[in-house]
Amino acid sequence: MRLPGVVSFMIASLFLAGCSSTSGMDALDVQRPSNETTSSVVRPSAPITSVPVAKASNVRRLAEAAPVDDNVQPFGLAEEEAVAFPAPELPDSADAPVEPAALVSPPKLLSRAAPAMLAGPVTRYGFRDAKPINFGRSSPRHLAVHGVDVSRWQGNVNWEKLRAQGANFAYIKATDGGDHLDPMFMKNWRNADAAGLKRGAYHFFYWCRTAGEQADWFIRNVPKVDGALPPVIDVEWNGESSCKRRPSREKVLEKMQVFMDKLERHYGQRPIIYTAPDFYRDNLRGQFLDYPFWLRAVARHPSKVYPDRKWLFWQYSGSGLSHGVTGRIDLNVFNGDERQWRAWAGGRQMVADAD
Template identity: 80%
Template sequence: MRFSGVVSFVLASLCLAGCSSTSGMDALQVPSNETTSSVVRPSAPVAAAGATAETETTVETTSMAGDARMRPPEPVADDNAPPFSLAEEETVAFPAPNLPDSVEPPVQPAALMAPPKRLSRAAPAMLAGPVTRYGFRDAKPINFGRASPRHLAVHGVDVSRWQGNVNWEKLRAQGANFAYIKATDGGDHLDPLFRTNWRNADAAGLKRGAYHFFYWCRTAGEQADWFIRNVPRVEGALPPVIDVEWNGESSCKRRPSRDTVLEKMQVFMDKLERYYGQRPIIYTSPDFYRDNLRGAFPDYPFWLRAVARHPSKVYPGRKWVFWQYSGSGLSHGVRGRIDLNVFHGDERAWRAWAGGQTTVADAD
């Protein structure tokens, strides 16, 4: 009897210990997957606020999901790039139909499908000020022949904190009719000069818009929320821009598959379109376009970097609304170099597009 009681007691103790240990291991192995919401693409250019939801699933490697303080600092796109460019130097070209430099591509209406704005339409006189003619210089001028961007009427710039304190009145007088201003990147970085540039560009009479540098180690939903949190929804602003490119200097070394890239971009752009009532513009560079964007997003406006050849040779068949033709511009009102851009159309097309009207052009 006594021996049996001792054995029973020992066996019971071992069972209890085993159960406790198994429970502890299970608790340490609970997976943590992060999801963000998306929407099904509408057939019309602009979706209403309510839409059917699908999910974008990403595997994040942060030690504490949702707490930005526990993440490694996200890179500032500008911090590791030359202070005069959104993207690295152009390194990739594509086969294209021959376009002799001696032949000037026809000027056509803007290659953008601009959706109706949710905000009330401004009076025509408020849509855009008088167009200031080209007056920039270039530290590394390129001879584009008769395909030169100088033959297009409406030029502008893009800026970030690297340009320092900009004298927007002088920049406007040099020929800057519009400005895209760096606002955010990732999910927790705000350009320290965004608010100043946003206010002063408008005061100087430039049409202004904001851009976001997309970070491939953060969910698209978080990044869209961060942009919306920091960029005002105001009357007359240009459509928001998603800047997508490979950044070799970034601490994020991910290069997702094409399918993942397109899904994340769609989630981000859907959120911005619902909030701002404008279809976002896609800014990209040749290598990223080659890897991910050929044939994708045919109903979205593109802003193309092509600093050595005309976009029709670098991105054959792609419609575009803005062309970044130089990363080495020089101008009164700004220290150092500045990116130069041009709108795809004449003054009349610019006023129509800037006012939110829908115009479509064939690619050159």
């Protein structure tokens, strides 16, 4: 007598279980639409002069469980280049193209009222190296304008001594992820300028946070000042980070574009892309041709490590020694002579051709 009621109850239970289960959908490899395209730049056909920064409320926020690892040194993780590029090369057309961001007006040339912001006299190379490399005729010493990049890992920097040693510019770690500020950033930012170095700030990109969040965080913490060098986005695979995510090439390019668009709108300068060989091989070959690059190559010349890529800065050592810091420091060089440096650092920014 009660059997039909039991059967009905079982059927209803199975129906409800099927409606609440997501295992079937989870098993499908569905390409979800991006959550970050809302903050990308609308790219007109002509250059723009000024665009207001998009409000943070317009950026869709994603709940990210993984925190930024504060105990990881982002720059110069590898001591040697061990990445080989595959041959033959694939044509650039085989990759999904990324449309370049709209150009913005170059920074205004400064008046004589602010001479400290202009590029000062070039100090000649005087660094030592704990692990010197013989680059032969391609030695970075043949280039005129050398500089450094620093973070809290360099401790208290004596900027006057570093300047006297041969540092003409400094890129200073500012932020990583969407919630971490380098504790030495503001001190280094002020003191580098006081010592007469051209200064810029860099952001270490964290693949477990949205690009919009990271751009907003950088803008919140890095002053917009006349005479500063363009901002830098540092993109690399960091095996020591708490974030183990490695997005697809398509997603990497999209996230970078969103981040760089927002910075370009705010600072009026096209960001510089810093990268290392393995990340470049996986994601950046043939991409962002209208952006200046800062390339890490501590064992061979960039032309050997990054074929056919023009570059603006070369990080040629992660083991530099100077009287201005305790321990080692990253050494970099500008791809040009003194005249080109003064033109670029003075506001007329250009990408120097690779040798």
